[in-house]
Amino acid sequence: MVGKIIGTGSYIPEQIWDNEKLSHMVDTNDEWIRERTGIARRHIAGEEETTAYMAAKAAETALQNAGMKAAEVDLIIAATISPGEIMPCTSCEVQKRIGAVNATCFDLNSACTGFLFALNTAQAYLGQEIYHTAVIIGAESLSHLTNWEDRGTCILFGDGAGAVVLKASPEGRYTQVTHSSGEKGSVLTCTSRNQPKYVENSRAPETYMQMDGKEVFKFAVSKVPEVIRELLEKTETDSGKIHRYILHQANERIVKSVAKRLGEEMEKFPVNIADYGNTSSASIPILLDELNRKGDFSQGDLLVLAGFGAGLSYGASLLEW
């Protein structure tokens, strides 16, 4: 059994902050941000648009797209590093909001690789026939973890959510390759927001995302092509057969570099970072949903999904649409 994607959905907050707005907040400018990252604007969640709210909206649209009722869902996994609450988990909140009364729900934190790892986890459950239908969500309110006085990070991130519906099927393909490099964890960090009650201070700097951008960049451009090659070798798949490579949207230059290192045309590597910035675990499902709604996928198309991020962690999955 393989979990086939039978529906996709996403939710993008209404509020848009363009590069021009950021140039009044920190010492930066539109030209630099576009050239170095490909980002033109990002969406910022309003007060009502909590991580769970966006996740539930994305799940609802994915279920509509799949033509399924919430009560038919057996499993919900939400990947997030920016839940509104530590407990209850975001996926239980989604369950409540959409009425998925029969689902088992839990969250998964693997930062920008989170959606991919959640998808892999669901595949294991569906493959073993423990569950038959699953909703996998990537949802982030990164604006809450962003230090808006740090130009090294604040230009990169945005908020949003994406989701897919999986149904167990006897036909189809799904293979994954994953890796983690915990020893490199210090290059991308964010500690818990909560301070012991006796500590009296305003928000500590380490409670915002902190990043050695150059190190993360080097890691991504070397490891992502490597893991994609490993996946293609493992599955004995000719790269010419891949319809699209759906990469985590962290920086357009990273995507271009991966395409070049793999000797592939950029048209196989869709990019939407200009509109959303880096939405961490939400970036892959948002892009999948955009392409699906444009009618970019046909039955039988082979897709490679690739994620990378804090941990450090990275992975790639091959699936048949």
Ligand code: UT7
């Ligand atoms: O999801 C995974 C998480 N993160 C990533 O994947 C991020 C990976 N890293 C990156 O995308 C890039 O490293 C950044 C976009 C963060 C930075 O780009 P860069 O080309 O590595 O820039 P840099 O840090 O080497 O800085 C180049 C110059 C420096 O000035 P000098 O020393 O050359 O005079 C910086 O001070 O650009 C300056 N700079 C800026 N200028 C305007 C750094 N940030 C900014 C800024 N606006 N926001």
